[in-house]
Every structure is written in structure tokens, then in C-alpha cells.
Amino acid sequence: MSKIAKQKAARLFLSLWKLTGYRVKKIARFSEQHNLKSIAIISNTALGDFMFNTPAIGAIKNRWPDAKIVMVIQPRNLALVEKSPLIDNILYWDGKVGGMMKLVKALRKEQVEATFILHSRAPYDIVAASLAGSDYILKDVYYADYQGQDNFILESCLSAFYDNRKQGNIHLIRQEKRYVKFCRYYNAVRRHVYSGALQTSESYSPVVGIHAGASSLERCWPDRFYSQLIDMLLSRHADLTIELVGAPGEKALNQRIIEGMKMPSERVKNVAGTTNLIQLAEKISGFKTLVVGDTGPLHLAVAVQTPTVALFSDQNAIDGAAPVQDSAIHQVLSPADESDGVKGISSVEVCNAVERNLVCQDTALLR
Known part of the structure; x- marks a missing residue:
């Protein structure tokens, strides 16, 4: 099945899912009084993508310091977050349909109110967040997600999304900074965040x-x-x-x-x-x-x-x-x-x- 066909099938499925009573809440921007208690952040692609996302992760935590942050990652990136003070729980998912329902079950247990999708494969990321009952789903939609279409096929299934095409080819960190403005947090840092304690070995030669x-x-x-x-x-x-x-x-x-x-x-x-x-x-x-x-x-x-x-x-x-x-x-x-x-x-x-x-x-x- 082509990527476009998968997205259209997911849109149809999620329209039927509304019969259960679920509706994703639309939002232009979170208000200052809008407190979230449980947040999922999905960044489960390559190492470089994850490093680009760390400023946005820090910004989300700064906006909701008391919220439980559930991080969805690739297992190979565990070492970067397992001791992070920003993260309360870690879930593993490779972005494929095979492990999606296990993730849905775990997210339901966490009673996630909002899901921020930074880097992940469409459409399964949006489907997973919807089945988990996330009230708000926000996704940083990249060029590849459009698959040559004028509009993102799953746009109606999101609370809001950042359209990277409006700004042309800008740096991924700057894209993430603009994306998290939905949080009403404007001072998203541009620096990569690394939370591990490093033990650098001594070397007598350069x-x-x-x-x-x-x-x-x-x-x-x-x-x-x-x-x-x-x-x-x-x-x-x-x-x-x-x-x-x-x-x-x-x-x-x-x-x-x-x-x-x-x-x-x-x-x-x-x-x-x-x-x-x-x-x-x-x-x-x-x-x-x-x-x-x-x-x-x-x-x-x-x-x-x-x-x-x-x-x-x-x-x-x-x-x-x-x-x-x-x-x-x-x-x-x-x-x-x-x-x-x-x-x-x-x-x-x-x-x-x-x-x-x-x-x-x-x-x-x-x-």
C-alpha cells in the first residue's frame, strides 16, 4: 500500500472512530491557564532527529513543569533520556503498525491529555494518539508527510500542526521552535540538550x-x-x-x-x-x-x-x-x-x- 493510500485509510478509520464518542480538540494555541497533567512526546526516528528535538522537549517541560512527561522513543536512543530530569516515563515504539496497539494500551494507562509528535511516521503516530484518547494531538508535519498533495491528508485528525512549507527550507531546530509556540512558550532554546553525565577519558596525545x-x-x-x-x-x-x-x-x-x-x-x-x-x-x-x-x-x-x-x-x-x-x-x-x-x-x-x-x-x- 502506498503512503498516500495509508494516510487515506487512516483518515477513514479515524472518521469511523468518532462513533465511539472520541473527538480530537481543535486549538490555535494553549492558553496560559491551560494546565496539562500528562503529556506524550513522540520522537522515535533517527538519532540526529532526536537531538534536533531536544530543545522542543525542554520547552514543553518548561511550559508545563508539573506535568508527567511520557517519552516515546526508539530503544537505541534510551541512553540519551533514561536519566533525564525532563522525562517521567519512557515507552518504546519503532513507528510501525505492528507495535502500535501495545503503545496505545500504554498511553491509555498514562491517561495522556496531549500528544506532541515531533518526529515519527504518519499515519500510525496519529492513529495511536487518537486510539489512546489524547484530547490534543499536535504534529510537526514535514515535506515528506504531504506526499505531493496540496494539503496534509490527516490535517482534520489533528488539533493543530506546523506547516513547514510556509517558511521554506529552514533549520530543523528553528522549525521545532516555531512548532512549540502552540504551547504559548516563546523562549524555546535553540541549543541541543544533553542530560547525561560524561566521563571523558584522559588522552596524552590529541x-x-x-x-x-x-x-x-x-x-x-x-x-x-x-x-x-x-x-x-x-x-x-x-x-x-x-x-x-x-x-x-x-x-x-x-x-x-x-x-x-x-x-x-x-x-x-x-x-x-x-x-x-x-x-x-x-x-x-x-x-x-x-x-x-x-x-x-x-x-x-x-x-x-x-x-x-x-x-x-x-x-x-x-x-x-x-x-x-x-x-x-x-x-x-x-x-x-x-x-x-x-x-x-x-x-x-x-x-x-x-x-x-x-x-x-x-x-x-x-x-
Whole structure:
């Protein structure tokens, strides 16, 4: 079944669901006197999406400090929220229809009054919130949700939604900030929020991290360019160590990069698959800089204030996902000719950007 067909089927089902007496309440904006006691927040897609959502999560908690916050996430993102003072309960759901009724049962038990959908798959997220009896359902509707239609098919099933098309291609954090204005909370922070306590390991030599993987091939800088970059950095710095991080499935990618070097070196380590999410954040926090594409670890680095060299395919990608905080420590690179994609960025450009970060940190230490 196509995505459009799924949305239309969900709309029909929810129109029939009204026979049970359920009606989602329409709202332009919550009033200052409107107190909610139980709130669900759904952010159950990729790591990077979740990091983008943390300012909005903080804003919702600030608006209703006494409300119970129920967070619906992917299990792999648990480490980022399990000790957070913002979250009272955590539920797991992958966004698929198979686990939807289990989520509905759990949300009913929590007596959720409002559901904020930040990143999740339509239509199952809206159906789940409706079946759970949520009085208010608010969704940040993205371009993909429209499926080429003039209007969002499930608009009538929402209390309110933020139409990203009205503002063009703006940064995801700014989109979330405008979205939470429905809460009548205007000071939503733009910073990524990271609530974990980091235990950064001591290193006697500077470490540059590399994360070469990404969710799609067009976001990946070529293996051979990473190999060239490492060769250049090692030749310039006798005490520098390179660590290639990543998920277990990226270990082979890192090994290809190492094998593509001119000369093997003990100062280059493939540590993919050796850390959980918290350990990865701790490791990244100890890097002098991280070379990374448009992917989750970039946003972890931004959250823990590690300098980065971020590789983007074009200006649209930069506008939507580049770091917006601590801009002085983040080098954002894109190709001169956007038709070349990320492979249009040379290894020399990236090496020079890494050098700028290293020099800036050395200068800061001397002050």
C-alpha cells in the first residue's frame, strides 16, 4: 500500500472512530491557564532527529513543569533520556503498525491529555494518539508527510500542526521552535540538550575522530578521501591519534579507509561497534575535533561542544541541519559545484578545516 493510500485509510478509520464518542480538540494555541497533567512526546526516528528535538522537549517541560512527561522513543536512543530530569516515563515504539496497539494500551494507562509528535511516521503516530484518547494531538508535519498533495491528508485528525512549507527550507531546530509556540512558550532554546553525565577519558596525545558512515550513500564522503585525509594529518602531526567511530555495521567501512592509507599506522584505530550511545558521547567529547557528515554523531558532538568539520552535499542540507550553536568551533563544508554532491569536497579542504580547529584550541589553551 502506498503512503498516500495509508494516510487515506487512516483518515477513514479515524472518521469511523468518532462513533465511539472520541473527538480530537481543535486549538490555535494553549492558553496560559491551560494546565496539562500528562503529556506524550513522540520522537522515535533517527538519532540526529532526536537531538534536533531536544530543545522542543525542554520547552514543553518548561511550559508545563508539573506535568508527567511520557517519552516515546526508539530503544537505541534510551541512553540519551533514561536519566533525564525532563522525562517521567519512557515507552518504546519503532513507528510501525505492528507495535502500535501495545503503545496505545500504554498511553491509555498514562491517561495522556496531549500528544506532541515531533518526529515519527504518519499515519500510525496519529492513529495511536487518537486510539489512546489524547484530547490534543499536535504534529510537526514535514515535506515528506504531504506526499505531493496540496494539503496534509490527516490535517482534520489533528488539533493543530506546523506547516513547514510556509517558511521554506529552514533549520530543523528553528522549525521545532516555531512548532512549540502552540504551547504559548516563546523562549524555546535553540541549543541541543544533553542530560547525561560524561566521563571523558584522559588522552596524552590529541585525538581527531572520524565518523564516515551516514544513513544514505549520497551523504557519505568517499572512502579514499578519508584515507588521504588521515595520511595528511599523520604526516603533519607526530603525536596525533585518529579514531574511526561508528556502529557495528560501519566497522568494515572504517577498515576499508585504513587499508586505503599509503602506510599503516598504529596511531589509527577502528573503534566502530565498541561503544554504546553514552560511551560514544563520552568519546566524542574527548576529541579535539570530529570529521563527520550529515548524521547523528554530528549532533552529539554539537551537544557536547566538541569542534567539528561537518561535510554537507549542498546549501539546502546546510540550511536544514548544520550546527546553529557555538558556530566558532564548527567548520561547515560543502562542494563548490553542488551537482558533485559531498564528493566535491576535497581532502585538502577538510584537512585545512581540521587544522583550523586544532590551531584555535591550542590558541585558547595559551590564553
